[in-house]
Amino acid sequence: MKKKVLFSREEMTRLCVEALKSRGVEVDDIAMIAFKQQGKYTDNIKFETCRESVLKVLSLRDIFHHVLLSVEIDKLAEKKMLSSPIQDIIESDLGLFGVDEVLGLDVARLYGVIGMTNFGDIDVNKHGIVRKLNEDGKKEGIVHTFLDDIVGAIAAAASTRVAQVINEDLAHEEPHKQISLFD
Template sequence: MDKSKLLYNREEMLRLNIEALQRRGGVTVHDIATIAHAQQSKYYPDIDLQLCIESVEKILTFRDVFHHIQFAAEVDRLAEEKMFKGPIQDILYYDLGLFGLDETLGLDVARLYGAIGQTNFGDIDVNKRGVVAKLNEDGKKDGIVHTLMDDIVGAIAAAASTRVAQVMNENLALENPDYHKLSLFELMQKKSKGK
């Protein structure tokens, strides 16, 4: 009888993701949260790092993110061990700049938080903050491959950053005594009266 396990609960996915990130580059939740914190500090100077940590942990419980992390960790490991055949081995091993599947995977994770998540990912991917920069630099050393992992980590930071912005905006809206949630119908009525 096949004992393969295919489905994991949120706690298991969180644990397995944390382990994979640690194993494939020494990445911690705190490392990723500091990138999200730095990105959002421009807009919310008093932002609490704990909110960023909670956001990263939340994202690490998503099934799609679980699949992305586990896939990226294994592809990088196999490339590092030179287990692929043909041109893809060298493309992955040397992180060819024209290879775009790593960014595609990153964008897919960031897309969980819409266009802003993707924009935040682009910023992190270009500016290489914190542990993303370290993964990228280490991946240039002989025998170390982080071709997919640096983009996945950057995308998790981008998604966490976007979640933090959403939480901060919701909190600000709730603190404002004049805040009133409008239905689409009420919004359309206000707009038509204003003409």
């Protein structure tokens, strides 16, 4: 029997939510970071809008692959199933490693420079569940080297998506004259 490798958006969302939940991360945890991140720039945003954006981001194929890979690498490192020295580097979350941030940046870049900037802020300041994952990852037997960055990147992407949705709505509300690049 052929193995299933292609999934619908609904399936990818469900599998991402399950993978994150298996590591102690809820959709609302990510949405809270997106809510606080975007709340710095936008008045009256709704938490539900941020939650919807997280779910939308989790439905994307690239994000699906990043989430599952990140969760799996951390789990393998916890079980000491990687070869040294990469086992030790990932297990200790070596600051000079950076591959975990590269995966996070790849997720955030789907929402442009602002997504990457938001990711940088979340990664440096360790907001919400990202802080908890980072701190727990320092405990013996727990590895969150990739997970904290992927979760932060999803929050950054969702926050940026919220800004894009709000700006699109505003663009439709305000009367505009027809503009052309050639005027």
